[in-house]
Amino acid sequence: MDTTVTAKKKWWAGGYSPFNVSYGKLMMWYFLLSDAFTFGALLISYGTVRFSSTSWPDPNHVFHSFPFMGDMNLPLVFVSLMTFILIMSSVTMVLAVHAGHNRDKKAVVKWLIWTIIGGAAFLGCQAWEWTHLYHNNAWWGSNPFANADGTAAMNSNFTDFFFTITGFHGLHVTSGVVLNIIILLNVLGGTYEKRGHYEMVEKVGLYWHFVDLVWVFVFTCFYLL
Amino acid sequence: MSNEATLHGQHEVIHHGDDHHGNGHDHDHHHEQSFISKYVFSMDHKMIAKQFLITGIIWAIIGALFSVLFRLQLGYPDATFPWLESILGHWAEGGRITPQAYYALVTMHGTILVFFVLTAGLSGTFSNFLIPLQVGARDMASPFMNMLSYWFFFMASMVMMASFFVQTGPASGGWTAYPPLSALGDASIGSKIGMDLWLVSMALFVVSQLLGGLNYISTILNLRTKGMSMTKMPLTIWSFFFTAVLGVLSFPVLLSGFILLLFDRHGGTSFYLSELFVKGKVLPNEGGSAILYQHLFWFLGHPEVYIIILPAMGMVSEVLAINSRKPIFGYLAMVGSMFAIAILAFLVWAHHMFVTGLNPFLGAFFVLLTLLIAVPSAIKVFNWITTIWKGNIRFTPGSLFSIGFVSTFISGGLTGIWLGNSSIDIHLHDTYFVIAHFHIVMGVSAFFGMFAAIYHWFPKMYGRYLNQTIGFIHFWITMAGAYLIFWPMHYEGMAGMPRRYFDYSGWESFKMFTELNQFISFVVIIVFATQLLFVFNFFYSIFKGRKVTTTNPWQATTLEWTTPINPGHGNWPGEIPEVHRWPYDYSKDGKDFIPQTVPVSADESAH
Numbered sequence: 001m002d003t004t005v006t007a008k009k010k011w012w013a014g015g016y017s018p019f020n021v022s023y024g025k026l027m028m029w030y031f032l033l034s035d036a037f038t039f040g041a042l043l044i045s046y047g048t049v050r051f052s053s054t055s056w057p058d059p060n061h062v063f064h065s066f067p068f069m070g071d072m073n074l075p076l077v078f079v080s081l082m083t084f085i086l087i088m089s090s091v092t093m094v095l096a097v098h099a100g101h102n103r104d105k106k107a108v109v110k111w112l113i114w115t116i117i118g119g120a121a122f123l124g125c126q127a128w129e130w131t132h133l134y135h136n137n138a139w140w141g142s143n144p145f146a147n148a149d150g151t152a153a154m155n156s157n158f159t160d161f162f163f164t165i166t167g168f169h170g171l172h173v174t175s176g177v178v179l180n181i182i183i184l185l186n187v188l189g190g191t192y193e194k195r196g197h198y199e200m201v202e203k204v205g206l207y208w209h210f211v212d213l214v215w216v217f218v219f220t221c222f223y224l225l
Numbered sequence: 226m227s228n229e230a231t232l233h234g235q236h237e238v239i240h241h242g243d244d245h246h247g248n249g250h251d252h253d254h255h256h257e258q259s260f261i262s263k264y265v266f267s268m269d270h271k272m273i274a275k276q277f278l279i280t281g282i283i284w285a286i287i288g289a290l291f292s293v294l295f296r297l298q299l300g301y302p303d304a305t306f307p308w309l310e311s312i313l314g315h316w317a318e319g320g321r322i323t324p325q326a327y328y329a330l331v332t333m334h335g336t337i338l339v340f341f342v343l344t345a346g347l348s349g350t351f352s353n354f355l356i357p358l359q360v361g362a363r364d365m366a367s368p369f370m371n372m373l374s375y376w377f378f379f380m381a382s383m384v385m386m387a388s389f390f391v392q393t394g395p396a397s398g399g400w401t402a403y404p405p406l407s408a409l410g411d412a413s414i415g416s417k418i419g420m421d422l423w424l425v426s427m428a429l430f431v432v433s434q435l436l437g438g439l440n441y442i443s444t445i446l447n448l449r450t451k452g453m454s455m456t457k458m459p460l461t462i463w464s465f466f467f468t469a470v471l472g473v474l475s476f477p478v479l480l481s482g483f484i485l486l487l488f489d490r491h492g493g494t495s496f497y498l499s500e501l502f503v504k505g506k507v508l509p510n511e512g513g514s515a516i517l518y519q520h521l522f523w524f525l526g527h528p529e530v531y532i533i534i535l536p537a538m539g540m541v542s543e544v545l546a547i548n549s550r551k552p553i554f555g556y557l558a559m560v561g562s563m564f565a566i567a568i569l570a571f572l573v574w575a576h577h578m579f580v581t582g583l584n585p586f587l588g589a590f591f592v593l594l595t596l597l598i599a600v601p602s603a604i605k606v607f608n609w610i611t612t613i614w615k616g617n618i619r620f621t622p623g624s625l626f627s628i629g630f631v632s633t634f635i636s637g638g639l640t641g642i643w644l645g646n647s648s649i650d651i652h653l654h655d656t657y658f659v660i661a662h663f664h665i666v667m668g669v670s671a672f673f674g675m676f677a678a679i680y681h682w683f684p685k686m687y688g689r690y691l692n693q694t695i696g697f698i699h700f701w702i703t704m705a706g707a708y709l710i711f712w713p714m715h716y717e718g719m720a721g722m723p724r725r726y727f728d729y730s731g732w733e734s735f736k737m738f739t740e741l742n743q744f745i746s747f748v749v750i751i752v753f754a755t756q757l758l759f760v761f762n763f764f765y766s767i768f769k770g771r772k773v774t775t776t777n778p779w780q781a782t783t784l785e786w787t788t789p790i791n792p793g794h795g796n797w798p799g800e801i802p803e804v805h806r807w808p809y810d811y812s813k814d815g816k817d818f819i820p821q822t823v824p825v826s827a828d829e830s831a832h
Contacts, residue, residue: 010454012454012455013451013452013453013454014360014361014449014450014451014452014453014454014457014804015449015450015451015452015453017446017447018446018447019446021447022447023366023367023443023444023447023448024366024367026366026442026443026446026447027366027367027370027439027440027442027443030438030439030442030443030473031435031439031473033473033474034435034438034439034473034474034476034477035477037474037475037477037478038477038478038480038481039481040478041477041478041481041482041521041524042481042484042485045481045485045496045517045520045521048514048517049496049512049514049517052514053512140488140492140493140494141492141493141494141495142493154511154512155495155499155510155511155512155513156493156494156495156511156512157495157512157513160488160492160494160495160496161496164484164485164488164494168484
């Protein structure tokens with residue numbers, strides 16, 4: 001980046017990018033804005049339906065299991081682990097981008113691999129949680145959980161939204177992992193070394209952080225509130 | 226990376242994007258392209274624009290033909306047309322279209338015209354064609370994504386086209402696809418596989434819009450040539466910019482709505498469904514809200530009408546200024562009002578839902594915000610009128626259609642003020658008044674803007690002119706026809722005649738409109754035939770039209786007229802020209818026009 005920018009420079013006068021970014025990064029930002037509206041629409045739909053419901057299941061009762069722990073009551077422990085894994089994968093992504101700035105190929109490879117492992121681990125956790133819920137009769141159109149106030153479930157709103165939104169997020173994580181793998185292969189193949197910069201790592205980094213950020217909202221909406 | 230050479234020359238951005246598309250632009254030597262890479266999988270913005278335009282024209286013929294078919298039913302409900310049975314088969318048994326076919330026709334007419342013609346065909350064509358040419362860029366930011374944008378649109382078209390031929394027919398619950406009708410396959414045969422294909426097609430369409438929109442935005446922001454500051458951009462570019470932003474932010478919400486709808490159709494969920502009986506059976510669905518879908522749909526649906534009209538506004542501004550030989554009146558007010566419209570577009574969606582069960586208290590806010598749109602719209606109208614006021618007007622087909630645009634935008638816009646009031650809407654909703662309003666203000670106006678643009682930029686697209694005489698015939702019949710068709714619908718609507726009905730002859734209260742409906746249908750057929758005349762003119766002129774002999778046939782100031790008559794890949798053979806002034810220096814200091822590339826001289830008056 002051009003670091004010797006003077007204050008007098010007319011950034012908007014044409015001939016160069018007003019934000020001093022490549023068109024690709026600009027597109028990624030606008031895409032994320034667009035995707036934020038997709039998730040926003042789903043989460044606001046969920047919010048309005050939940051707000052108009054008289055009662056709702058208690059997440060501490062719904063999400064209380066942990067793999068290999070049998071019937072032990074561990075409310076929200078497993079999802080905390082999932083969240084921790086995903087946030088750590090964001091940290092490793094930051095390190096990969098940083099290594100890219102330093103044109104340190106070996107470090108980029110290392111941190112990208114850790115990011116991919118983190119993403120895959122998150123997806124594995126989600127698969128386990130979905131399977132567990134499925135065996136407890138929870139699925140699209142089927143809500144076995146009693147409401148927090150003890151009344152029986154009136155409808156399947158809770159599970160409908162849970163599986164749709166976490167599923168949609170999981171789909172984003174999946175495509176993020178695929179993108180990271182493609183970028184990793186390019187790094188290994190020396191594509192970015194030839195190109196002279198690792199901006200593609202930065203771009204998938206943006207996407208990856210966005211997916212993590214969305215998870216924070218999804219997590220809050222379904223597990224905490 | 227299209228402006229590679231220019232941008233590198235100025236050493237402003239060290240690394241701007243990575244050329245992973247493999248089309249390393251080297252504009253000094255032209256390599257021969259194969260037929261496939263030049264005409265089919267083209268990455269040249271001008272060719273992609275033409276692909277959008279011609280696909281849009283094909284869709285427009287189909288969509289308009291559908292309206293002719295259902296107008297036959299409305300105008301001549303007792304007549305039979307044996308030829309209908311030969312083309313539609315059991316959908317028109319005995320030469321009269323069935324109610325089911327009627328609903329399929331109106332649904333597809335709406336979907337095709339709103340999305341495939343006036344969104345993809347209009348902004349898809351002219352954003353692609355004009356953005357690089359008018360901001361001074363070699364091509365779009367990402368030519369590859371641009372190509373994908375077209376092919377996603379093509380796939381959406383194919384899927385929608387396929388839905389016409391499935392046994393149960395295409396979607397037929399209206400272009401808005403409201404649940405529960407659209408969610409329950411048992412509710413109507415139009416809600417079976419045709420509805421799924423409709424949703425798949427629309428999802429592909431959203432992807433196409435996203436790819437296109439991201440490209441338009443980043444090209445306008447990043448690839449302006451030297452000197453082309455934002456306030457030196459022609460109003461066309463501003464309008465494409467706002468259009469793209471609206472599309473990028475509103476289509477994803479529609480996609481979310483469709484995802485939930487698909488789950489309701491096939492996943493056993495109840496997002497939109499509650500307490501329903503179908504065919505005498507109680508459905509198990511509980512707890513959903515059909516209103517939720519309407520919110521999600523209209524959060525796109527309303528910005529969508531501005532996605533349709535903003536490009537028309539921008540291009541009309543340009544064509545009017547050029548053909549009045551006067552600067553556009555109130556350039557910044559024009560930009561500001563488009564900005565205001567773009568913001569308000571997101572805040573008025575519920576005015577489509579005043580009587581569908583929306584909280585009336587909420588309605589009051591939406592009335593206020595809706596009526597606010599009248600302010601920027603009026604500013605624009607006054608500016609257009611002031612632009613042509615005392616102008617030295619050249620009456621080309623393009624300028625006539627632009628003036629026609631202003632006319633229909635006023636007459637259709639005024640009825641919008643009626644409908645924006647929730648109390649009047651109680652009486653007028655779902656009547657022909659609404660049909661009349663949105664066809665004039667959005668349908669006809671956007672078409673006029675599109676025609677103006679086609680007549681005006683055809684010489685740049687194909688190096689030939691459209692036939693002017695046919696153009697004049699096209700304009701006058703279309704202009705008169707549009708008012709003859711839609712003006713009477715206001716009266717029908719005020720008398721309470723509801724939309725979407727198959728046959729009005731059974732209602733004593735609407736018997737008085739029998740002849741009027743016949744008259745409307747008659748005019749529809751004439752106007753449709755006139756559009757075919759235009760289509761003939763279009764394709765004939767591509768090959769046989771009068772040749773353009775000068776690079777700047779309209780004596781315009783903008784950059785696209787500094788390119789060769791048939792610009793090659795990369796648009797300018799040499800350096801991209803530098804811009805020194807705004808695009809509206811007409812009749813200034815005794816000169817008829819001063820191109821944007823001419824430096825401002827010392828003794829020149831400020832604009």
